[in-house]
Amino acid sequence: MMSQADADKSLLLQPGTLWKHTVARTQHGLACGALQPMETVCEFIEQAGVHFLVRSLVNRGRQHFDNKAKRTADVGFNPFLPYDEDLFVTDISATHLCLLNKFNVLDHHLLVVTRDFEEQEKALTWRDFHALSACMAEINGLAFYNSGPAAGASQQHKHLQFAPLPLAPTGPPIPMEPALHLDSVGAEVSSSPDLPFVHSLVRLDPDLFTAPATAADALFEYYNDMLQAVNVQIRADKPSSPYNLLVTQQWMLLVPRTRGAFDSIAINSLGFAGLLLAKNAQSMQKIKAHGPITVLRNVSVSS
Numbered sequence: 001m002m003s004q005a006d007a008d009k010s011l012l013l014q015p016g017t018l019w020k021h022t023v024a025r026t027q028h029g030l031a032c033g034a035l036q037p038m039e040t041v042c043e044f045i046e047q048a049g050v051h052f053l054v055r056s057l058v059n060r061g062r063q064h065f066d067n068k069a070k071r072t073a074d075v076g077f078n079p080f081l082p083y084d085e086d087l088f089v090t091d092i093s094a095t096h097l098c099l100l101n102k103f104n105v106l107d108h109h110l111l112v113v114t115r116d117f118e119e120q121e122k123a124l125t126w127r128d129f130h131a132l133s134a135c136m137a138e139i140n141g142l143a144f145y146n147s148g149p150a151a152g153a154s155q156q157h158k159h160l161q162f163a164p165l166p167l168a169p170t171g172p173p174i175p176m177e178p179a180l181h182l183d184s185v186g187a188e189v190s191s192s193p194d195l196p197f198v199h200s201l202v203r204l205d206p207d208l209f210t211a212p213a214t215a216a217d218a219l220f221e222y223y224n225d226m227l228q229a230v231n232v233q234i235r236a237d238k239p240s241s242p243y244n245l246l247v248t249q250q251w252m253l254l255v256p257r258t259r260g261a262f263d264s265i266a267i268n269s270l271g272f273a274g275l276l277l278a279k280n281a282q283s284m285q286k287i288k289a290h291g292p293i294t295v296l297r298n299v300s301v302s303s
């Protein structure tokens with residue numbers, strides 16, 4: 001078996017280069033039109049002590065949203081095989097590469113994609129966490145995984161996502177963090193009393209990411225413990241329930257899901273970070289009427 005040191009030496013991502021590659025490829029993608037950001041306007045909605053950031057698509061953004069939904073519905077469509085060379089950021093490992101998210105809402109939104117096709121609904125592996133940890137060692141950000149359509153995934157090809165922090169222009173870098181009560185969370189899998197849905201939560205040591213292979217060992221073990229804590233079983237490499245996984249340099253959060261949307265409001269992992277997307281004025285009105293917490297509770301398992 002390869003040692004941790006040898007595993008890190010085998011990484012194709014050169015230390016200290018990810019941000020440089022990301023910025024350069026973003027400039028290139030914008031210049032050639034391959035990168036098509038979705039324009040939004042932002043509004044904060046406060047509920048239960050959390051200032052949720054809700055982004056509402058403007059006309060151009062809605063067109064991108066509709067086009068993306070149409071292409072995703074096409075049978076056999078896979079944007080990652082082959083991937084768009086103009087969106088390629090860098091190689092990460094023998095099994096993973098890094099791309100820009102073509103229709104991005106967040107700046108410098110990255111995708112950590114398997115080179116060969118793997119189902120998005122398959123359980124995460126050590127290699128997934130190794131590639132992710134290599135990226136997290138380079139940039140302080142939020143990584144997240146939507147385990148299938150009922151968890152907000154829009155593509156069948158396995159990919160994790162990564163967005164640099166902060167996610168919000170003001171307040172906590174991640175709006176949901178105050179509700180996590182991290183001061184009372186330790187290295188054992190636990191939960192927060194302020195989240196009204198089933199979840200598992202663990203605190204991480206930021207120094208963990210100085211060695212990606214060591215971080216991968218820890219994240220992979222925590223991941224399996226967190227699944228078990230919320231009664232999600234892995235059978236034939238697939239979970240018994242869809243879920244969202246969020247990872248930062250300080251914590252991990254896992255939330256089982258029951259459906260991908262509530263009252264036409266689509267929710268992925270970012271919802272549980274405190275970010276929601278309204279595709280039109282009607283969606284924004286529904287979020288305000290129900291409240292973001294109610295929206296999240298209705299797509300997860302109430303605690």
